[in-house]
Amino acid sequence: MQKNDIVTAEIEDIGVNGEGIGKIDGYTLFIKDAVIGDVVEAKIMKAKKSYGYARLMKILRPSPDRVSPKCPYARKCGGCQIQEMEYGKQLEFKAGKVRGNLERIGGFPGDLLDRVTEPVIGMETPFGYRNKAQFPFGTDRDGEPVTGFYAGRTHDIIANTDCALGVPVNREILEIILAFMKEYGIRSYDEKTGKGLLRHVLIRYGFATKEIMVCLIVNGSRIPHADELIRRLRLIEGMTSIAMSPNTRQTNVIMGDSYQVLWGQGFITDCIGDVRYQISPLSFYQVNPVQTERLYGTALEYADLKGGETVWDLYCGIGTISLFLARKAGKVYGVEIIPQAIEDAKRNAEINGIENAEFFVGKAEQVLPEYYEAYAREHGGETAHADVVVVDPPRKGCDEALLRTIADMGPDKVVYVSCDSATLARDLKYLCGEGYELKKVRPVDMFPETVHVETVVRLQRKHT
Numbered sequence: 001m002q003k004n005d006i007v008t009a010e011i012e013d014i015g016v017n018g019e020g021i022g023k024i025d026g027y028t029l030f031i032k033d034a035v036i037g038d039v040v041e042a043k044i045m046k047a048k049k050s051y052g053y054a055r056l057m058k059i060l061r062p063s064p065d066r067v068s069p070k071c072p073y074a075r076k077c078g079g080c081q082i083q084e085m086e087y088g089k090q091l092e093f094k095a096g097k098v099r100g101n102l103e104r105i106g107g108f109p110g111d112l113l114d115r116v117t118e119p120v121i122g123m124e125t126p127f128g129y130r131n132k133a134q135f136p137f138g139t140d141r142d143g144e145p146v147t148g149f150y151a152g153r154t155h156d157i158i159a160n161t162d163c164a165l166g167v168p169v170n171r172e173i174l175e176i177i178l179a180f181m182k183e184y185g186i187r188s189y190d191e192k193t194g195k196g197l198l199r200h201v202l203i204r205y206g207f208a209t210k211e212i213m214v215c216l217i218v219n220g221s222r223i224p225h226a227d228e229l230i231r232r233l234r235l236i237e238g239m240t241s242i243a244m245s246p247n248t249r250q251t252n253v254i255m256g257d258s259y260q261v262l263w264g265q266g267f268i269t270d271c272i273g274d275v276r277y278q279i280s281p282l283s284f285y286q287v288n289p290v291q292t293e294r295l296y297g298t299a300l301e302y303a304d305l306k307g308g309e310t311v312w313d314l315y316c317g318i319g320t321i322s323l324f325l326a327r328k329a330g331k332v333y334g335v336e337i338i339p340q341a342i343e344d345a346k347r348n349a350e351i352n353g354i355e356n357a358e359f360f361v362g363k364a365e366q367v368l369p370e371y372y373e374a375y376a377r378e379h380g381g382e383t384a385h386a387d388v389v390v391v392d393p394p395r396k397g398c399d400e401a402l403l404r405t406i407a408d409m410g411p412d413k414v415v416y417v418s419c420d421s422a423t424l425a426r427d428l429k430y431l432c433g434e435g436y437e438l439k440k441v442r443p444v445d446m447f448p449e450t451v452h453v454e455t456v457v458r459l460q461r462k463h464t
C-alpha cells in the first residue's frame with residue numbers, strides 16, 4: 001500500500017476514535033466517517049508497514065447501519081465523529097468500548113462483566129442536548145467575521161451558527177454578535193498574529209429554567225460599543241447574564257482567569273432533579289442535563305444511602321453530585337481544585353437549604369490524604385471513617401495517592417463516575433487489588449453523535 005492508492009474496502013470494525021476499520025489482505029486501514037458494513041472506495045493518505053489511514057471517497061454499498069447526518073458539516077467538523085451511524089449502533093459501540101477497556105486494561109473476566117454490567121442509558125432524542133457551546137471567531141477570505149466550529153484537528157473555522165447538538169437560540173445570539181462586529185468594525189482574534197479582539201463566545205442555556213448566559217472572551221480589557229451589543233442581546237427572551245472574560249494570552253485555553261458582568265447577574269440557574277444550581281462562566285457544569293439527571297440518579301442508586309452515611313464527593317465541581325446525595329446522607333464532603341467552583345458549590349448548598357455538605361478547595365489527591373493523616377494524629381491513630389466515596393475525575397483519572405487513601409479509609413462503597421473508560425479500568429484494577437469488588441457497571445450516553453461515553457461503577461469492599 002502506498003500513499004494516494006485508491007482501494008476498495010469493507011468496513012468490519014470501529015476504532016476508538018469512531019473511524020471505520022477495513023482490512024485488505026491483512027493490511028489494516030482506518031477510514032474516518034465509514035460505518036461498519038459499508039463497502040467504500042478510499043484513498044490512502046498515510047501508509048505504514050502494517051496499517052494506514054485513508055480518506056473516504058465514495059460509498060459503494062452503504063451499511064444498513066448508516067443514516068444521513070442531520071448536520072451538513074458532520075464530516076468536516078471536529079465536534080461529531082459518528083453522526084452517520086444509526087443511534088442504536090452508537091450505543092452498542094459505546095457499551096463495547098467500556099467493556100473492552102475493562103477487560104483489556106482492567107483485567108476483569110468476561111463472565112464477571114456479563115453479570116455486573118447494566119444496559120447503556122441512551123437518549124430518546126440524541127440531538128439538541130448541549131446546554132453549553134463555545135464558538136470561536138475568525139475571519140473569512142473577504143475579511144468578514146465568521147463563527148462556527150474548528151474542522152477536525154485544525155483551527156480552521158467552518159462557518160456554521162446552527163450546530164445540531166446545541167440549542168436553537170445559539171444561532172440567534174451568534175447572528176446578533178456577527179452583525180454587531182460588522183457594523184462597528186470589531187475584529188476577530190487571529191491566533192497567528194495575536195491581534196484582533198473577539199476570541200470566543202460561551203453560551204449557556206438552562207434547560208429547566210430557560211435562562212441564558214452569554215460570555216464574550218476578549219483579547220483586551222473592553223469591548224467598544226458594548227452597550228449597543230448588550231441592548232441587542234437583551235431582547236432575546238430568557239437573557240439573564242451577559243459577561244466578558246479577558247484572555248490576552250497566546251494559548252489554546254478558551255476562557256480567561258476571571259470575568260466581569262456586563263449586564264444582569266453573573267450566573268444562570270438550572271435544576272437537575274429537585275436541586276437548583278447556580279452556574280457562572282468559569283464553572284464546570286455537565287453539558288447534557290437530561291442525561292446528567294440519569295447519570296446522577298445511577299450514582300445515587302449505586303451509593304444506596306440510608307440516611308446517616310458519611311460521603312466524600314471528590315472532583316465535585318460546583319457540588320452537583322454532592323448536593324444530589326446530601327439529601328439522602330448524614331454528611332457530604334466535596335473536594336474540588338477550582339476555587340470559584342467551590343464558591344458556587346457553597347452557594348448551591350445554601351440556595352437549596354442543604355446544611356450537611358462541606359466543601360474544600362484543593363487537589364483530591366492532597367486534601368483526602370491530609371485529612372486522613374490529620375484525623376489519625378488528632379484521634380490517637382484512629383482511622384477517619386467514610387461510608388461511601390464518590391469520584392468523578394477528569395479524563396486522566398485518579399492520582400494513585402488518592403486511590404491509596406481511599407483503600408486505607410476503606411469505605412463500604414466506592415462509586416466511580418468516569419468520562420474515560422481506559423483510566424477508569426486502570427483505577428478499578430488498583431482498587432480491586434486493594435480489597436474491593438466490582439459490583440455494577442453502567443455506561444451512560446452523555447454525548448450522542450460523538451465517541452465519548454460516561455460510565456458509573458459501584459465497588460463494594462470485600463468483608464474479611
Ligand code: SAH
Nearest residue numbers: 284315316317320336337363364392393394
Ligand atoms: N462532579 C462534578 C464535576 C466533574 S468534572 C459534576 O458532575 O459536575 C471533574 C472536576 O474535577 C472538574 O470540576 C475539575 O475542575 C476537577 N478537578 C480536576 N483535577 C482535580 C484534582 N486533582 N483534584 C480535585 N478536583 C480536580
